[in-house]
Amino acid sequence: MISRRDALLSMLFGTGYVGLRALATGLPATVLLDPRRALADTPPACPTGSSGQFVIFHTSGSGDPINASAPGTYEDPKIVHSADPTMAPGQLTIQGRTHTAAAPWATLPQNVLDRTCFWHLMTSTPVHPKEPDVLKLMNATQAGEMLPSLLAKQLAPCLGTIQAQPISIGATSPSEGLTFGGQALPIIPALALKATLTSPAGPLTNLQPLRDQTLAQLYDLYKNDATPAGRAYLDSMVTSQRQVRNIRQDLLAQLASIKDNSTSSQIIAAITLVQMKVTPVITIHIPFGGDNHRDVALKNESTQTVSGVASIVSLMSQLASAGLEDQVTFMSLDVFGRTIGPGNEDGRQHNQNHQVSVTIGKPFRGGVIGGVAPVGNDYGAIAIDSKTGAGSTSGDIAPAESLASFGQTMLAAVGTPAATITQLITSGKVVTGALA
């Protein structure tokens, strides 16, 4: 009989501290014990009824005014929208139901709209530095894991990606960067990604296998006298070398058109990373007006909403062209939304009570989830009926739980079992009404 304590100690410190090294590196213990075998293993089957989804995740620490143009904010005439002609209120239909939104949203193709959800959420913070906390669903996730990382961990085995960690190619500052298992992940802009992954053809590349062999021997040499921390680190080097060689070089030509770090370049990079099965989750940054405290006549908000929606249209179009429209889900989550009440005609302030997330993909039944109502001096998200997704004062998801519920629903959307969801996100509930 083994005691709980013995099991724990054995797991963490047995067999070359494999457990501890797994903790430290974020790598499965099986990989550390036998990297070759682990690589050869067939990836676990995807959850029942799910083919697994790659995720392209937009996030902004600026708190862009997406909530000021989205459907669900046009019923109350006091809500201030941009008066720019390009943002004129227009009708759009989602799953047979008509909604009013700023004109750019109506440019999404109907088949895309029918799988698009506009989530009226409350992030409960009005300050920029809380962006990492919002990605952690304001302390609702197990071990403080960020939502993109939770999704990545769940999806990696199912999708058989080269690495489990998500990749940030769009972060505009370290605040928008990601962590995975407590480790800060690097931000790799699109242009750098291209230069990083592209191996120049030539004799040096031909000598890679031989060099990898020499390096493997060097790793072993260094491990001989390394400290436990050093050995765990060297294990990670071994893993990353193997991962690099699993990257499909034939798809790298797609990155050739990347000339900058613009949204369009990020989209090209994200889709290519999906096709190469490098990672399950890629985060990008699509400007939707930014931190627009000073924005005369909401001009910048208008311009960037038009271009932002156009970027989403382009993303969906490129996914369809690549045959990936059913394999990739788009999600967005900003640190907060903006104030939308009277007095916001020339700029908007931070709104901790209202932020709109947009999700698009096969797992979703399109619609408007939740809604807005006056809160304090402005507007805030209202409760959500988890069964229908409708905003309702009698909804069973309170506004303060809407962020965690969003996270739970995202996990459900990619096929995570219910028991696992409640283990990973400790509050909120799945909005089944949003799921297809």
Next chain:
Amino acid sequence: MRAFPTYLLSFIAASAFASAQACSGGHTATPKMAADGDGGSTTVDASAAGLPSMPALPFQADPPAVYVAKVKNVLAGLPPTDDEVKAVEADPTQLRALIDTWMALPQYQQKMQRFFQLAFQQTQVSIIDFADQAYPRQAESNPSTQASLVQNATESFARTVLELVAEGRPFTETVTTHRFMMTPALMELYAFFDAWQVDDASKVTDSFKKANPTLSISVGATQGPIPMTQSLDPTSANYMHFYDPDVANAVALTGTGCGQDPITYPAAADTLHNILYGTLLTRKNPSGGTCGQYGGTAASTQFLPTDFTTWKMVTIRPPAAGEATTAFYDLPTLRSTNELVLSLPRVGFFSTPAFFANWQTNTSNQMRVTMNQALIVALGAAVDGTDPTAPSSTPGLDMMHSSQAACVACHQTLDPTRSILSSTYSWYYHDQTETTYGGQRGLFAFQGVIQPVGSVTDLGNVLAQHPRFAPAWANKLCYYANSQACALDDPEFQRVVGVFVSSGMSWSALVREIMASPLTTNAAPTQTTTQSGEVVAVSRRDHLCAALDARLGFADVCGRDAIGKAAPQATIVEIVPGLPSDGYGRGAVAPVLPNQPTLFFRAATENICEGVASLVIDVPSAQQKPGVKQWSSAQPDAAITDFLQIVMALTPSDARYAQAQTLLKSHFTAAEQSGASATDALKSVFVAACLAPSAVSIGL
């Protein structure tokens, strides 16, 4: 046998991470559980993490070969010599003397400059970020000089600190100084911002225009070059006439009907500032049509290349009664003077244009971000609602926020504290003319210190005397050297801080002490390693680029110097922005430090190493860069010896040296046998050495 529930395992793993985050400021890496001082087994207190107490791994000290290499790399990017390692092996106290030697190297200055740029949060900005201060135009629009000016702004304070350190000044002067290292171009920017005041309501007060209400400024090509002395001489016929060869092409550059030569503008400070940079601003032509803006060329600017490279210590002082402020456009004087007379107070790191560009404020934020970031930089702590400091009054408290219980905890200290900034500067970082804010000087209240402040000079003094100042800066070095925080209650850390304080806040004393400490060397266990473990980390961008430059003789292999433009290979320059870097996020006390060797780090370093290989092996003499090391495939053994010692930082006495040498030699032979040329074989050996753990990591 009892099954162990998986949920519990997950919880334990999660708790371990949470604990590690708490201990290391949110940045974990590979933890080496530590032990007590005698090197024996001990117990890690894991109760805080909800873990059962468990025996730690036996402490394993790093040998001198590892930590001498680490310290020298961190300080100067250079590999150790065999003599240096042997000296420390024979007598570990010799490390201090070596550190002093390494701190005298020019490479140390370069590394510290980059460290200070980041630590004082003067980076992560582009020309767009200066737009608030130059409202409503961009601060500078000539593509040929933009990057140089931004680089001047971001380097200025780091160079100031280096100069203060060289002068033997206490490090606290970094928050009180009125002297700054500047170039003439940067002096012009400071003086221009002084003449071009923007208030909270975006209203511009142009003191140049006010002083010259009828003046016109013209710029032309036909007349030919005009000496600057004439352009600035009120008695000259060429007063306020400037030469710009681009005017000859104005139709093509700015539009049909825009061929006037000279082009005449009404006097305005920002017009003159832009003309100095060779920018043709938008204007109406005589027919009423609009002529577009043209940014300019290298030939059109009045600045000389040396105006961006000539650094000097400049004192900023307010004007005496009746005294005029420094004329921003008087470039000859700016080149010769060491003084700027400005009405806007500039004190310490927190009032530089780069800091302001980094942390832009607005009518809603009202300097809270500026103050919070200043506290983070100076004191290593942020306003987060946990500070028990209770000011007796709360001048400047935002009433809207004070009505919300969740907000009061932060605002009751942040609002009075930031008031000194909002009473001094407008939301555009010019003179505060709004009486509501201008009259409310505020009360500094943070982390146990409550003190009235009447000026930003007072603010600097309070920060300098704050008890958190010394540990904050010691800990920044912990992050820099060890990729994690030192435990504030670690007796060894406290000893180091004590030495720093007792030295009169000597930066060199702090660096020497912390680099020689087991906090950095891991030669002995410390409370920090007990709590958080040892970190072995990738050589992040600044360390890696500095090491490549220092070891191989490049001026700037990564292409980070926009002025020097010495990057030898474009591909490397493209890769470098994606390398893990030491970044700082808004409101974050700790830097963001990606430590793990991800596949992207592996791929990036491989491509960088391949690029470097092509620059150092069998390069035709005509293409060789002065100072850059060169190796010949005709002498592979000599090259491999250098690769081991210079690139991999292994000394001949290192236990790994002989076997590593054998591996590299075998690789060369095998590569040739596979059909590769000797050149390619040696390049491949170089890449292997360049990717070796000790070449791309800190702590191996």
